[in-house]
Amino acid sequence: MRPFLLPAILLACLAGTFARAQAESGGYVGSDSCTGCHEAETAAWERSHHAAAWTEASAENIRADFGGTSFDLGAMHAAFGIAADGTRQVTVTELDGSVTQYDVQSVVGIEPLQQYLLETGEGRRQSFDVVWDTEAGRWFHLYPDQSLAPADALHWSGPYKNWDGRCAVCHATDFAANYDPATRSYAATQSEIGVGCEACHGPGQAHLDWARDWETTQEPMPAAGGFPNDPSAPGAFMDTCGGCHSRREAYQDSSPLPGTPYHDAYNLAQLRPGLYWPDGQIRDEVYVLGSFLQSKMHEKGVTCTNCHDAHSGERLTEDNSLCTQCHSPAGNPDFPSLPLQVFDAPEHHHHPEGSPGAQCRACHMPEQVYMGNDARADHSFRVPRPDLSAETGAPDACTACHDDRSPAWAADILEDWFPDSTHRGPHFGQILARGTADPAAAAGDLALLARSEEPGIVRATALWMLGQGGGQAAADAVAGLLQDPDPMVRAAAVDAQRGASAQAQAERLAGLLDDPSRNVRIAAAKAMLALPVARFPDAIAQDLRRAQGDWQAAMQARLGFPETHLQIGGMALTMRNFPAALQAFGEVTDLDPQHVDAWVMQARLAAALEGPEAARHVLDRAVSANPGDLALAGMLSQLDGTGPRLTPPPQ
Structure with a gap:
């Protein structure tokens, strides 16, 4: 075992002996401290979804009808009532016949749906899957195709629906989850539930002190008002807004200090299959940042507050004037590269004035419905490309409305309307579609895409695909991207080096172990762990220990997640x-208990370490939790001598 590595991380994580990360709550004063001076901002914030992101379970906050209503999904029955003291309650009859009454612990959101948190035990707040449609005035289930028993990990009471581990950090101010692996429970803390002033600006004590003393000292306001973050600074939107408005993996279990560079706090999801369509359109629930980073608007310097009020979160206008503040014959001096022409007219949109199709966002921000009734717009501001649908499988804005027509029909219409369009050339989606199907066959094109001038998230996705089967030539071709200015590209370029020789990887990746971005350091630490190198020079070994410390802390922050322990298991296998x-x-x-791959690995390890009977014990438990699973049944047949011999993991 390499002496510079820290194998103790494995046992310490599993035994829960790490000190839990704590949010640095010093200096947080609460939004109520801001209201006296900042009346207009407060009034806007109070009507925002941020203020209502998480609220107490009071009658005035709860919009649902708890007056004897109910909801059924198969054999699951939920009855909603009000106790004598006014407490809202849910009585749930589960598929296994168990009946439990819960008090509503707190409330999530305000519209178009509202969700309720139920406490299944001390330190276990769970997001109940039956939610209230505030527009239709009815109960509905977030996952109507899933009727699950409590033993299933995807049940509302399971680890994937735990509020403090999975959701709360983006619904609170100065939040810390404080997971205890020994009890598998949380002791969460926060300065304020809901997204308050300090969630974006940072702790306000210094600003409060300056304001209190100003009449005496007459000192000018310090930079950013004395706050650690200035959300209005150029480029600050990604660090301020992006952390919660993105699909990402967090590196700590608490709220990062506002203003922390995004790639020091998170690993942003790439345009991977299942999350996005190959052309970059939203598919699964990926929120906003990953889309916006693909856009020409982001490239030209547009930020969230060009379209949204910073404190209410509302759009500045609800009609096309939101777009024509820039996209018009007058243009906008802040964005001088814009073409000065008429867009809000039938000669451009080719739909009747005032119709839904005449709205800019209908074509350039098509919506996808998540959580049952929440329509969210794609923020990549793309030009519709129905001509790509056959290659990418992606939807298009035209046939989303004209659902009785084909993408080929829509492509012909657009060619007739815009015969001189420059938007019908090659598209990165064509390459990513081929890379999804066969990364090795598409390696050359993926390498070209990674070195192109496409947005960083596109190039990073191409690099990740190269890591799935690009080979030595592709790794060599993109090695220069390990020094790319974009930390997302640098981190993904580490993946692409899997096809290189061990010596080449060691030489190329060593310099990234002290990269300014935590995301890059962790990527390099993961890759270096797998290299068959007995010992590194002292300077590299020190950098590796520090980078592995970053990785260790990131895993420590997610010990309540099954997927974290899967990663720890893989790390342990690498280290033998x-x-x-x-x-x-x-x-x-x-x-x-439904994670079959983890059961398979346990059975193989048990067979290697303790013998066939130990493996049989594992498989009996696995089959009990997953009756009818063919992989587990096949392993049992191996033990019974009716199938191939059960083999241990690779060594």
Whole structure:
């Protein structure tokens, strides 16, 4: 075992001996401290979805009808009532026949749906899947195709629906989850529930002190008002807004200090299959940032507050004037590259004035419905490309409305309307579609895409695909991107080096172990762990220890997640620490009994370490949790001698 590595991370994580990360709450004063001086901003914020992101379970905050209503999904029955003291309650009859009454602990959101948190035990707040449609005035289930028993990890009471681990950090100010692996519970803290002033500006004590003393001192306002973050600064939107308005992996279990560089706090999801369509359109619930980073508007310096009020979150206008503040014959001097022409007219949009199709966002920001009734717009501001649908499988804005027509029909219409369009050339989606199907066959084009002038998130996705099967030539071709200015590209370029020789990887990646971005350091640490190198020079070994410390802290922050222990198990296998790997995969299935891959790894490890009977014991438990699973049944047949011999993991 390499002496510079820290194998103790595995056992310490699994035993829960790490000190839990704590939010630095010093200096937070609460939004109520801001209202006296900032009346207009307060009035705007009070009507915002930020203020209502998480509220107490009071009658005035709850919009749902708890007066004897109910909801059924298969054999699951939820009855909603009000106790004598006014407490809202939910009585749930589960598929296994158990009946439990819960008090509503707190309230999430305000419209178009409202969700309720139920506490299933001390330190276990869970997001109930039956929610209230505030527009239709009815109950509905977020996952109507899932009728699950409490033993299923995807049940509303399971680890994937835990509020403090999965959701709360973006619904609170100065939040810390404080997970305890020993009890598998949380002791969460926050300065304020809801997204308050300090969630964006940072702790306000210094600003409050300056304001209190100003009449005496007459000192000028310090930079950013004395706050650690200035959300209005150029480029600050990604760090201020992006953390919550993105699909990402967090590196700590608490709210980053506002203003923390995004890639020091998070690993942004790329345009991977299942999350996005190959052309970059939203598919799964990816929120906004990943889309906006693809846009020409982002490239030209447009930010959130060009379209949204900073304090209410509302659009500045609700009609096309929001777009024509820039896209018009008058233009906007802040964005001088814009073409000065008429867009808000039938000669451009080719729809009747005032009709839904005449709205700019109908074509350039098509919506996708998430959480049952919440329509969210794609923020990549793309030009519709129905001509690509056959290659990418992606939807298009035209046939989303004209659902009785085909993409080919829409492509012909657009060619007739815009015969001289420059938007019908090659598109990165064509390459990503081929890369999704066969990264090795598309390696040359993926390498070209990674070195192109496309947005960083597109190039990073191409690099990740190269890492799935690009080979030595592709790794060599993109090695220069390890020094790219974009930290997302640098981190993904690490993935692309998998096809290079171990020596080349070691030489190329060593310099990234002290990269300014935590995201890049962690990517390099993961890659270096897998290299068959007995010992590194002292300077590199020190950088590697520090980078692995970043990785260790990131895993520590997510010990309540089954997927974290899957990662720990893989790390233990790499280090040939098979007992630690067995323990990690065991924690995966304790948290998520339906995780078949983790059961398979446990059985293989048990067979190698303890013999066939130990493997049989694992498989009996696995089959009990996953009856009818073919992979598990096949492993049992191996033990019974009716199938191929059960083999241990690779060594």
